[in-house]
Amino acid sequence: MRGGNARAAGAVTTRMPEQIPLASSSIATDSGDMDRSEEVAPDLAYKKTAIVNVAFYGRPGEPGWVLIDAGMPGSADAIYRAAAERFGENVPPSAIVLTHGHFDHVGALPELAAEWETPIYAHRQEHPYLNGTRAYPPPRPGAGGGVMSRLAGLYPRQPVNVARWLGLLSENAEVPFMPGWRVIPTPGHTPGHVSLWREADRALIAGDAVISTRQESAYSVLAQKPELHGPPQYYTPDWNAARDSARKLAALEPELLLTGHGPALRGAEMREALKLLARDFDQIARPGKS
Numbered sequence: 697m698r699g700g701n702a703r704a705a706g707a708v709t710t711r712m713p714e715q716i717p718l719a720s721s722s723i724a725t726d727s728g729d730m731d732r733s734e735e736v737a738p739d740l741a742y743k744k745t746a747i748v749n750v751a752f753y754g755r756p757g758e759p760g761w762v763l764i765d766a767g768m769p770g771s772a773d774a775i776y777r778a779a780a781e782r783f784g785e786n787v788p789p790s791a792i793v794l795t796h797g798h799f800d801h802v803g804a805l806p807e808l809a810a811e812w813e814t815p816i817y818a819h820r821q822e823h824p825y826l827n828g829t830r831a832y833p834p835p836r837p838g839a840g841g842g843v844m845s846r847l848a849g850l851y852p853r854q855p856v857n858v859a860r861w862l863g864l865l866s867e868n869a870e871v872p873f874m875p876g877w878r879v880i881p882t883p884g885h886t887p888g889h890v891s892l893w894r895e896a897d898r899a900l901i902a903g904d905a906v907i908s909t910r911q912e913s914a915y916s917v918l919a920q921k922p923e924l925h926g927p928p929q930y931y932t933p934d935w936n937a938a939r940d941s942a943r944k945l946a947a948l949e950p951e952l953l954l955t956g957h958g959p960a961l962r963g964a965e966m967r968e969a970l971k972l973l974a975r976d977f978d979q980i981a982r983p984g985k986s
């Protein structure tokens with residue numbers, strides 16, 4: 697497997713126009729300190745654990761913070777350290793809010809929830825995947841090409857069971873413990889996928905509804921080049937809904953965009969890329985017939 701951008705045979709072979717370099721509008725992610733999260737607003741930071749981001753809502757040193765998503769399996773310690781660095785030692789969050797329940801967003805969730813005894817909020821349609829009753833449909837190995845999607849069949853699919861702590865995120869309502877933030881339903885990648893939106897500073901936490909690295913390719917997962925893409929192809933079952941969701945997010949005209957995979961982006965260049973992705977979603981993001 698040489699050449700990180702190589703696509704699987706039979707996958708889309710045209711150069712995809714979604715790979716818009718956004719270097720000038722990306723926010724540096726290399727803080728030089730493994731324990732630190734990257735602050736993108738006075739009360740918002742994020743941290744990359746392995747291939748996926750978690751976000752921290754709340755001001756440094758103040759209690760009442762919220763963890764958004766819970767990383768890969770095995771990332772609990774990294775999340776503890778980043779939380780301690782930002783909010784102080786042994787300051788549990790008021791809540792954990794989930795964009796969706798894929799394994800790379802709930803990996804540390806059972807451990808964190810048990811340690812913190814903190815409520816977990818997710819959309820009603822994600823609950824079956826979080827209370828042990830249902831597994832997500834199998835990924836489409838090879839979709840989108842690249843080594844990550846070829847390995848997708850090996851990803852764990854057994855649902856976690858955090859029913860004990862599970863609470864409801866209501867569509868278009870305020871996010872619990874996050875004043876000023878609204879729950880935007882963005883289904884497609886999963887049935888109950890949500891994004892979080894704060895009108896005041898036009899900050900958007902998009903989960904995997906759109907992402908800022910090409911997740912299918914191990915190369916750009918590692919390089920974290922700033923770009924904008926549709927949701928990870930091997931894991932998205934409803935492309936019409938995913939398109940509508942991307943369009944909904946583009947119409948918000950965010951100033952700051954935090955995604956599940958890839959660096960935070962901000963500004964006009966990001967908005968243009970998001971609009972282009974939304975407009976030409978079927979050509980850019982949707983996998984070819986296979």
Ligand SMILES: [Zn+2]
Pocket residue numbers: 796798885904928931
């Ligand atoms: Zn996902």
Ligand SMILES: [Zn+2]
Pocket residue numbers: 748798800801904928956957
């Ligand atoms: Zn993801």
